[in-house]
Amino acid sequence: MLFNELRKHHRLAAKRHPMYEKNRFGKFFMYFMSVFWAGYLIFFGTTFAFTFAEGIPNMEPYHVLNSGLIFVLALDFLSRFSFQKTPTQEVKPYLLLPIKKSRIQDFLLIRSGVDPFNFLWLFMFVPFAIITVTKYYGVMGVITYSLGIYLLMVLNNYWYLFCRTLINEKLYWIGLPLVVYALIGVATFLPKESIVDNLTMDLGEGYIEGNVLFFAGTLVAIAAAWFINKWLLSKLAYSELNKVEDTKVKHVSDYSFLEKYGEIGEYLRLELKMLFRNKRCKTSLRMIAIIVVFFSLMLSFSGAYDGTFMKSFVSIYAFVAFGMVILTQIMSFEGNYIDGLMTRKESIFNLLKAKYYFYSLGVIIPNILMIPAMIMGKISVLDALSFSFVAIGPIYFILFQLAVYNNKTVPLNEGVTGRQASGTGFQTIVSFTSFGLPMLLNFGLKSAFGETAGAFILLGIGLGFTLTAHIWIKNVYVRFMKRRYKNMEGFRDTK
Numbered sequence: 001m002l003f004n005e006l007r008k009h010h011r012l013a014a015k016r017h018p019m020y021e022k023n024r025f026g027k028f029f030m031y032f033m034s035v036f037w038a039g040y041l042i043f044f045g046t047t048f049a050f051t052f053a054e055g056i057p058n059m060e061p062y063h064v065l066n067s068g069l070i071f072v073l074a075l076d077f078l079s080r081f082s083f084q085k086t087p088t089q090e091v092k093p094y095l096l097l098p099i100k101k102s103r104i105q106d107f108l109l110i111r112s113g114v115d116p117f118n119f120l121w122l123f124m125f126v127p128f129a130i131i132t133v134t135k136y137y138g139v140m141g142v143i144t145y146s147l148g149i150y151l152l153m154v155l156n157n158y159w160y161l162f163c164r165t166l167i168n169e170k171l172y173w174i175g176l177p178l179v180v181y182a183l184i185g186v187a188t189f190l191p192k193e194s195i196v197d198n199l200t201m202d203l204g205e206g207y208i209e210g211n212v213l214f215f216a217g218t219l220v221a222i223a224a225a226w227f228i229n230k231w232l233l234s235k236l237a238y239s240e241l242n243k244v245e246d247t248k249v250k251h252v253s254d255y256s257f258l259e260k261y262g263e264i265g266e267y268l269r270l271e272l273k274m275l276f277r278n279k280r281c282k283t284s285l286r287m288i289a290i291i292v293v294f295f296s297l298m299l300s301f302s303g304a305y306d307g308t309f310m311k312s313f314v315s316i317y318a319f320v321a322f323g324m325v326i327l328t329q330i331m332s333f334e335g336n337y338i339d340g341l342m343t344r345k346e347s348i349f350n351l352l353k354a355k356y357y358f359y360s361l362g363v364i365i366p367n368i369l370m371i372p373a374m375i376m377g378k379i380s381v382l383d384a385l386s387f388s389f390v391a392i393g394p395i396y397f398i399l400f401q402l403a404v405y406n407n408k409t410v411p412l413n414e415g416v417t418g419r420q421a422s423g424t425g426f427q428t429i430v431s432f433t434s435f436g437l438p439m440l441l442n443f444g445l446k447s448a449f450g451e452t453a454g455a456f457i458l459l460g461i462g463l464g465f466t467l468t469a470h471i472w473i474k475n476v477y478v479r480f481m482k483r484r485y486k487n488m489e490g491f492r493d494t495k
Helices: 002-015 020-055 061-067 069-083 101-113 122-132 134-169 171-189 195-209 212-241 256-277 279-301 308-327 334-341 347-361 364-369 371-375 381-400 425-449 451-467 469-482 484-493
Strands: none
Touching: 002 101, 020 061, 020 122, 061 069, 061 122, 061 195, 069 134, 069 171, 069 195, 069 279, 101 134, 101 212, 122 134, 134 171, 134 195, 134 212, 134 279, 171 195, 171 279, 195 212, 256 279, 256 347, 279 308, 279 364, 279 371, 308 347, 308 364, 308 381, 308 425, 334 347, 334 484, 347 381, 347 469, 364 371, 364 381, 381 425, 381 451, 381 469, 425 451, 451 469, 469 484
């Protein structure tokens, strides 16, 4: 069967990749984190069941949760940007074979539809249904409700795939989900009786009752989303394969004002050109910028993140996100031209210093975005200052260690038809650590010493690493040079 053959090809491509062993470790770590989040969602499901029953006695708990289904779907849509990528379009190897390209696209869409991420929310809804639904509808009600929620997640998956594919091509398509969710917000909050809440409540109850019409409508929507995505992927894949490109000459900055800073200035120019002239870097930078701006606005002008945990989560994320997204791939982008970098003595050392200076200056952006939150009293100036120095101090110290061990070249202009580049296990661990460590430090220090004293201690830790940056960057450089031949071999093998 063709689908089995394509699945075998996909597995063989992964096994024959030079980074296979590291990726296997990364998958093991991701499985571990999946179990952790599954347990977390089970906890939320059981908690919601008892909390809704006690807090809102005039409504059944499943009615309360169903009325908020749109918020679960919106959260699921947003979380996919961090954890799920668009399906790879490995069409080129099959162009000369007697295989219908539509079959390959069907395989890729099926693989996206049965992605494990679509099952994740069932860990919250199934225990919730077991507690609240069984007493009225029995086990069959739990089964049909779970099946309906799963189908909604599949539909949400194809909606995400459609938006993400368009956004990857042209950034202005970010307006599509923004407009859609803005209209949903208007329909939810403006009327005295929410249209959306009533609709999702009826939909959830239809699933519980096993109403055929509700399931049929959901399946029709999934089928429509399938064909739309298939048409879109076909169009974009062929346009890229045929090299249909915009050849219009645009103004390109040479960043000549950095020439006065010597070799470090040259590497600053190189970093700017890499970020703003290459598709992969631009896409990553734009997506994280959108998320950070969204979180900053929500923190400043909404009460959604007024809780202690969420306030710290959003604030810390805003300060570490820019560096975390790019620096986890430190030296991997440079793997495309590593031979040129190695021709001059200590060029890597100056490159690392330039990177540190550039991304340290980058924390000015979240500080500016957090000004409304500071004015509104959501976050103190001391907290913003301490988070800034923690980001450019201990967090960048951790991220820069990857410069020693990263030896996989990441394509600069990877597009829709390119092979999807996945991170190594070590990158995954470092990424989680760089985000989790400031959270732990913040809560631990403030719990032990109080809000103000804890913030000052956090600031002191950040300043300590920041003021000694030249020492640990030199250490990273020395260790990199000891591994340079091994790393260069890995960069060449993965180009």
